[in-house]
Amino acid sequence: MIPVSFAQRRLWFLGRLEGPSATYNIPLVVRLRGALDVAALNAALVDVVDRHESLRTVFPEADGQPYQRILPVEKAAPELVLRESDSERIAADVESVSGHAFDLESEIPVRAWLFDVAPDEWVLVAVVHHIAGDGWSLGPLARDLAAAYTARCAGTAPEWEPLPVQYADYTLWQRELLGDEDDPESTGASQVEFWRAELAGIPEELPLPFDRSRPLVGTHAGDVVELAFDARIHRGVVSLARERGASVFMVMQAAVAALLSRVGAGGDIPIGTPVAGRLDEALDDLVGFFVNTLVLRTDVSGDPSFMELVERVRMTDLRAFGAQDVPFERLVEALNPARSMGRHPLFQVALAFQNAPASDLVMPGLDVVIEPAGTGAAKFDLSFNLSESFTGAGEPAGISGGIEFATDVFDRSTIERMAGWLTRLLEQVLADPERPVSRARILDDAELRQVLGDPGEGNDVGREVPVGVLPVLFEEQVARTPDAVAVVFEDLKLSYGEVNERANRLARLLVEQGAGPERFVAVALPRSAELVIALLAVLKSGAAYVPIDPDYPADRIAYILEDARPMSVVTVESAGVEVPAGTTRILLDDPTTRQALEVQASEDLTDSERLAPLHAGSPAYVIYTSGSTGRPKGVVVEHRSVVRLFGATESWFGFGSQDVWTLFHSYAFDFSVWELWGPLLHGGRLVVVPFEVSRSAGEFLGLLVREGVTVLNQTPSAFYQLMQADRDDPA
Template identity: 80%
Template structure:
């Protein structure tokens, strides 16, 4: 552009140097390089197979700290929050990269993956990253689109140190860079991941590092500056876009850029906090790269105080009554409201309470009361809820028995707890020791006995001892 502008200002045509190749040459070369994917020996087939193995078992979608649920169809509306790291952080990143035989990009990728893992995204963090695709000097001055996208899978499992995580990233990235020729869209077709109109396939977080040398654009009579042009769009949930700057002597002068985010799922305030978290994490891990990434503090002092103190301030005055009393008070407030639902059967508070009262009176007659135990060996059912409530109404404590326990385990529990009886069922019940006192809810004798009991709430005079909230 500069050459053409200067020439036209002089009233002449630009004197272009002939290029060694044209874009069509590149496309033909790429087709020849990749070969026929039907041929297992071709580069294209081997690279597709590499990615099939490299991305096998990866997450379809990262669990990110969204402010709201993902829409069914993405709007691709977006915004950008700027961020920067000073020369001190930049020097630390460069130093660690050299120490580990990695690049600055790899250190920043490890930092982003560690942050996302700390924010709940899990231990398997796929990050998309663009590669320039200009692997031959003959392409340097050729106008055309060569960029491809790689999926860089980051393993944060086992709580590694940050130094170890950088080495993991280095190994993964070098493997990926060796298989960067297959176009991303072809890779998606070949791998056929679970698709959604609401998110990007294979990855939802991208990292771009602009570290290619940039020439000044000099035009006669003009001062030309490069300025970011906000688009109001976001292709991914999160895009970390970073670039390095250097002093005149080539020393690190800082890393700057921004986080582009999808406004479908994120608020700007959340991303602004994320910038702070990433800054804190980098400062922590660069100060001690051998500490596990889980120990790096990422929160501001005010945020930490909110988590440890504000959200844990759960003090609340509660009634001093026992649970059966609280339940009976709820029955009085909403007697006809649904209390229990099981397999299409609905029971109101009144029905549950009355059935529990009848069973409680039957249990009291058998010796159930405070400081005693009643075992409950029932399958998941409405009767299980009623039985537990009935035991509590007597003042006794219940001993839960899973009907699927082995017989010897059930016998051991019963021998240890010494309950006054076991509430169970005849049909589909559990195998109990022969001398065990049992109350079979579906037995005719039990049903007759329950029908003879009053449905009203028990008074302390009916119990073996008054109901106390501090009893077992």
């Protein structure tokens, strides 16, 4: 008797435990247009089953153990089942036959149906049970079927090179390779010990954002949501992989792990992945179950940057790939995790990249297209199945595939949102791989509004609150009143148009330096019109500004720069701010900087110029607390929060273009946000109060009168000082 492989043994056991099902079916769907010779196709199918012993193998039992019984083709010749269909029914028909339940003990593990869809249009569905084949196997299966059909159309039997080995040979070789597990020097024993250490303490079950409780016994019912990343994301993934000496698979594994961690799965994320298992080229053209499954344990603890997470994944995967010979089924037996009929052991999330050779089929008189197919089943809670595409020049053209999910625990709408979350996460971590993955925004604007809610009736509940990004809202105001005065500082007055043009030039310079969404730029400037322009420029670049008051103590400035890790610091020489090594310093009073600004375009930036699109959930600024109870802590505030602040209070104040505001407080103090953006978003005038004036109640009062200030924000004690100054000098 020929023993089964370790992988086959597990599928046989599951079949006996759960009964016949379509969970492990692999469908090959081929659309044929033209003059089809049905008899030749039927004969070709028999030829292929004759060529590959695995396709005519059944699995009876002896003494409680399965074995392989290879049938002669005369007893195992499959019949091509003919059926009528049409363009409207064909998808349902394909899904129906793809769900065929094989009786592995008595039925060969391949069935085929041919649907007559329209005149000269057919759909062939060949379904192979996983016990006899894997995803790679569909390539040689399809190629051999096309070659046999070509020969049969010519009236001859196919003349192909004999296969060097059959699956039964591999089964015996596998046992020889692994050796005796009682021998600690054997490959099997040493690799099992590696996995014992590698997977020690692995989560028994991954806490995923289920829509309902897991049933005691899983049905394996599943569905698929399309997943697609454009060429821009694909290029970013490839670039980061090359930079870190990793693979595209590793970068995508890091992204999936980061996403799962963000949705509550914790910091220890085991992900299963298939490996081809064809360790010898003699197996490449063979139909059989060679694929093995590795458990890649991904450490997302400690809030790493995405760059660091990719490095962790790379190191883990390289270790795992070096121990890929021990079959997953043997590993489960050795580790003996807690078993459940409702979930997969050791991991519940899988990631697979389709890298099997493509099959360009040629069949005489026919236009042949292999189509994607599913079985309506899910082996795992979640399975991310991806493949890369490239241009004719070999450049990245996109990554596509789908998320297969168990309908026992997930609704389709949840997985559709998850696809969007993964896309947004990738956009942000690729734009700035050094940022912690916890700061990557995954919710879209509508989802965040749903989470945060809207203010209510006494707080305007039910009233729509504006959502937007600050520079865009400012640019809309510029378009309405380009000549109105926007900023006043001492004797200098700048219109909205002038402020906008200067900010656009500086923003483009910042983008050239690498500024963009999810990145930080520190601004360390004294009070001036240039300060307002610089803050606006940072936001226009897509980055968030980190305000640093040059009058702060040197150790506080050093701490903020070290903690926030801005990519650059916008300042002037006279500010005297020490910039950490590796951080770019942009000196606005340096002649070289002035020349660089003069050559920049003054028009508004577009998302195509930025590293990534701006959205309302992008960070706008970071405000550091006073530090009165310890070290100062940075608080990241999004664009939407500032916009909501003014939108939610609009009915109370009714700000407009007639208002004159003062920037009185330090712009590193959170109240400055109200003072800065209140006038600029409403078309009002912003008066920047010189530092010396802010320290003299009399001079400040004179400025208020002179500028006709209508919006003033002061503490009660400061108001008392102004009242006293007015009494002292009523003129």
